[in-house]
Amino acid sequence: MIASVFVYSNANVLVFATSALLILVGAIGVISVxxxxxxxxCLIMTLIGVAVAFVxxxxxxxxxxxxIVYAGAIVVLFLFVIMFLxxxxxxxxxxxxxxxxxxxxxxxxxxxxxxxxxxxxxSHWVSGASSVTTKLSKVGGGNVKELGTAVFTTYLFAFExxxxxxxxxxxxxxxxxxxxxxxxxxxxx
Amino acid sequence: xxxxxxxxxxxxxxxxxxxxxxxxxxxxxxIMFMCIELMLNAVNLTFVTFSRxxxxxxxxxxxxxxxxxxxxxxxxxxxxxxxxxxxxxxxxVDELSEMKx
Numbered sequence: 001m002i003a004s005v006f007v008y009s010n011a012n013v014l015v016f017a018t019s020a021l022l023i024l025v026g027a028i029g030v031i032s033v034x035x036x037x038x039x040x041x042c043l044i045m046t047l048i049g050v051a052v053a054f055v056x057x058x059x060x061x062x063x064x065x066x067x068i069v070y071a072g073a074i075v076v077l078f079l080f081v082i083m084f085l086x087x088x089x090x091x092x093x094x095x096x097x098x099x100x101x102x103x104x105x106x107x108x109x110x111x112x113x114x115x116x117x118x119x120x121x122x123s124h125w126v127s128g129a130s131s132v133t134t135k136l137s138k139v140g141g142g143n144v145k146e147l148g149t150a151v152f153t154t155y156l157f158a159f160e161x162x163x164x165x166x167x168x169x170x171x172x173x174x175x176x177x178x179x180x181x182x183x184x185x186x187x188x189x
Numbered sequence: 190x191x192x193x194x195x196x197x198x199x200x201x202x203x204x205x206x207x208x209x210x211x212x213x214x215x216x217x218x219x220i221m222f223m224c225i226e227l228m229l230n231a232v233n234l235t236f237v238t239f240s241r242x243x244x245x246x247x248x249x250x251x252x253x254x255x256x257x258x259x260x261x262x263x264x265x266x267x268x269x270x271x272x273x274x275x276x277x278x279x280x281x282v283d284e285l286s287e288m289k290x
């Protein structure tokens with residue numbers, strides 16, 4: 001695989017290496033740092049790495065949505081909750097309540113990922129019919145037009161269902177986070 | 190010529206594995222939600238890679254819907270965390286043991 005690096009153009013390899021570095025360093029940071037605020041910042045790093053990988057594979061609209069929705073809304077929501085609850089104190093990361101939990105988790109994850117990669121390498125990497133719904137645009141740019149057409153025609157019902165889902169999520173979140181007894185809010189505040 | 194799809198798929202598998210490991214070992218509910226986001230992003234990366242390889246826009250359309258569902262999931266999940274924290278003053282999932290027989 002090292003020799004094949006030189007077959008592909010250097011710019012693409014560089015972009016892939018950048019995104020891989022951002023993704024893996026950020027992900028390891030999320031699961032290893034003690035402070036939840038630092039974990040949220042590492043999560044932003046991973047999300048930006050995924051956005052770079054999206055741009056490299058000509059999914060420009062999804063990269064923009066990735067930055068706006070994930071880094072701009074979801075991580076801000078995480079940070080808001082962390083600071084609202086005041087849980088930015090450190091977790092005792094080396095304390096294991098279940099004996100061997102970490103070892104079992106490591107073995108399980110290694111089996112899963114190893115099996116996944118073996119399965120993909122043994123068979124063809126890509127199987128299935130190509131261009132079933134809509135082809136990607138021929139020019140190397142983004143696929144915003146094709147994506148919009150697919151979302152508003154083929155996946156119209158799913159798109160409408162997401163509207164209902166978002167309304168339900170907002171109402172549910174307000175209902176869950178609201179104080180239950182407004183009469184006692186002075187003493188708990 | 191772009192790099193092979195296999196590289197991106199292996200990267201996505203690694204990201205999924207890291208997220209799964211974090212989900213299984215960390216006990217703060219907030220960090221567990223972040224690990225779920227990592228796993229969802231790994232799946233999104235796989236979808237986009239297959240979309241490019243199979244020359245089909247559906248992979249990207251599904252990523253769009255996954256993002257919507259992830260946003261809804263985080264909203265409700267953090268609402269639950271806030272609600273639990275009001276009652277227990279902790280976000281550790283080990284302390285939620287009322288149902289223990």
